[in-house]
Amino acid sequence: MIPRILIDSTQVPGGGEMRLFSRGDDFFISLGREELMTSRMSGSEEALATMTAERVTASAPHFLVGGYGMGFTLRAALGCLPRDARVTVAELVPAVVAWAKGPMAAMTGDSLADPRVAIVEEDVGAVIAGARGAYDAILLDVDNGPDGLTRPGNDRLYSDRGLAAARAALRPGGVLAVWSAGADAKFARRIREAGFRVDEVAVRARQNGKGAKHVIWFGARD
Template sequence: MIPWETLDTATVPGGRETLRLKRRGTEFSIMLGANELMNSRLSGSEEALARLAIERLAAPAPRLLIGGLGLGFTLRACLPLLPPQARVTVAELVPAVIAWARGPLAVLHGDSLDDPRVTVLEADVAAAIRQAREGWDAILLDVDNGPEGLSRAGNDALYSAGGLAAARSALAPGGVLAVWSARPDRGFTRRLRAAGLAVEEVTVRAGTTRRGARHVIWLARKA
């Protein structure tokens, strides 16, 4: 078996552990300590996050905010589904992750970062939500492993009652907050409803086949 090779490491601002970018043949992985945050073999649920959110949009020129660049699967899945007048902003907290996207991970990202509809910000998505001047038609959060933050304590605030209230305020009328998670979380479902959002909870496959692990996507609409 081909051994894993560590290509680079990075510090997460405010985090407790180090990110490691690893490669084994054509497979890539981003690890946080002993936890695998993402793997290039498992793109199905990240792609579903994009598809399910966009299917629920009615705006002719939608504005999307994606929290977390990662391996780029959510961004890449968005672009073929959006019209030319759409705008997509990706907020990525870790500078190295953006550098990896144009370096060793360019094979995964393709030309998505050069799409004229796309803006990549080196920023905390929570700050982008709080500073919103115009309503987002969709906010897609693929941060940590979901509502249970792993990489930094600050991510917990995204999924708290206050964080969800801020996200609701940042959405345009009819806008959708879409949240990816590695596992179900009944408490988070209750917090979404308490924030005044109409909630759907969808279970999807982690990969692109009918087998393997399942992940959860919440789709919460602002009335």
């Protein structure tokens, strides 16, 4: 059996230790005993980008992606967005960006060097709160979705106030896309009550259409 090797670890703001492992060509990021993400499953993260791009009508869109994860959403967005698009990635944990540029660099190719990309090492909630009408799409793949796992502060993103801030940060016709590890009836109701026209889509975790079903909510702003 190929051993799992610890590559690096870092403290997460608010508490907890995040660790990066490799096993052969695969990578895993965990927090405590919870496995947050793996390079074996990228299908739903890629769908987050491609399905959002299908719903955005702006000719030169500005996407905000929070957070970076393993870079699958960013890579997929760059693959389907026009050359004059912009993609801002907000990642709270600096080590995640360092891992993307170091041991996991081959996974996303030259995505981080793409001139359309800007990396902001900041809480995506703070980025959203400081913007008004700045984005054509906001893509949230933070924590485990609305059911927070890594840090309580993430819950604010999915609260009534957080959804109102996201709506204000979007341009008319913009889209809020929220990834989740599973269904959440309370959040589905909350995002509708926040004034979005909502489409809820179940997406398989793996690129081959297999694996667990994840959920993406697409909320369109009028």
